Amino acid sequence: MTTSPPPSFPVPKFTVAQGPDPRQDRAIRTKALVLSAAAELFSEKGFKQTSVKDVADRMGMTKGAVYFHYPTKEALALAVVEELYERWPALLAEVQEQTPSPLRAAEEIFNRAAVLFRDDPLVQGGARLQIERPLIDAELPVPYVGWTVMITGLLVAARDAGELREGVDPEAAARTLTAAFFGTQHISDVQRRWADVVERWEEVRDLTFYAIRATPSA
Numbered sequence: 338m339t340t341s342p343p344p345s346f347p348v349p350k351f352t353v354a355q356g357p358d359p360r361q362d363r364a365i366r367t368k369a370l371v372l373s374a375a376a377e378l379f380s381e382k383g384f385k386q387t388s389v390k391d392v393a394d395r396m397g398m399t400k401g402a403v404y405f406h407y408p409t410k411e412a413l414a415l416a417v418v419e420e421l422y423e424r425w426p427a428l429l430a431e432v433q434e435q436t437p438s439p440l441r442a443a444e445e446i447f448n449r450a451a452v453l454f455r456d457d458p459l460v461q462g463g464a465r466l467q468i469e470r471p472l473i474d475a476e477l478p479v480p481y482v483g484w485t486v487m488i489t490g491l492l493v494a495a496r497d498a499g500e501l502r503e504g505v506d507p508e509a510a511a512r513t514l515t516a517a518f519f520g521t522q523h524i525s526d527v528q529r530r531w532a533d534v535v536e537r538w539e540e541v542r543d544l545t546f547y548a549i550r551a552t553p554s555a
Contacts, residue, residue: 344433344442344490346426349478351419354412356405368406371396372420375413376462384414384469411475414466418477421463424453429487439494440501444546446487447518451538454522455531464522484515492549505549517541 374395378387389410393400407413428449436442453460466473467480485508492507501507521541525534 342490344429344439344487344494346429346483346487348422348426348483351415351422354408355416356408367402371403371406372413372416373459375407376417376420376459378462379414379417380458380461380465384410384466384472389413411473414473415475415477417459418463418466420459421467422478422483424457424460425450425483425487428453438500439491439498440546440550443488443491443495443514444542446491447514447538447542448535450518451522451535454525455534461526461531464526468523481515481519484519485511488514500551502549502551510549514545517545 371392375387375392378391378395382391387410389400389403392413393403396403403413407416428446432442432445432449436445454464467477470477470480488511489508492501492505492510495501496505496507501510518538518541521538522531522534525531525537
């Protein structure tokens with residue numbers, strides 16, 4: 338019997354051009370705030386309509402101060418997307434530590450991701466940048482691949498634990514769930530700026546996970 342590898346989220350490698358590595362606490366905090374301000378603006382206005390001056394104005398600093406940390410707008414965008422990707426392995430580790438059932442863990446990862454899409458400007462900005470990849474003169478990773486890998490791993494574990502309905506293919510189900518979740522968050526973004534993403538996801542979740550969950554024995 339072969340042992341399936343543990344679920345993981347493969348984080349793509351990023352090459353982000355940045356200014357000098359800040360060593361003082363104040364400089365480190367400022368760099369993080371610049372990234373957060375950029376993420377908010379990318380989420381609100383999109384990549385094309387956001388300028389480095391916009392980021393500087395929101396921070397109450399000069400453009401030169403922003404360029405000190407990130408030499409181009411593309412570097413800012415890449416850094417936001419990199420931070421987005423860093424969210425997901427941490428989320429996986431947190432959920433797995435708290436949730437012994439792999440199928441329940443898959444549900445909970447989507448649940449918590451929905452909250453992040455509603456509340457976290459960095460996640461919102463990174464998501465919009467992913468959609469606007471053709472407009473950005475930088476190489477961004479193909480989105481949703483890591484999510485499919487991560488959910489496939491959890492569903493393989495769920496199958497091995499007898500939690501999946503007989504005949505459900507873990508990889509096909511993972512592709513379906515990933516498409517359902519990100520389609521839901523995209524529609525919520527377009528229509529309500531993510532205000533109802535948690536509720537809309539709960540509707541989709543209850544239907545999709547019901548379809549793949551094993552029926553309890555009588």
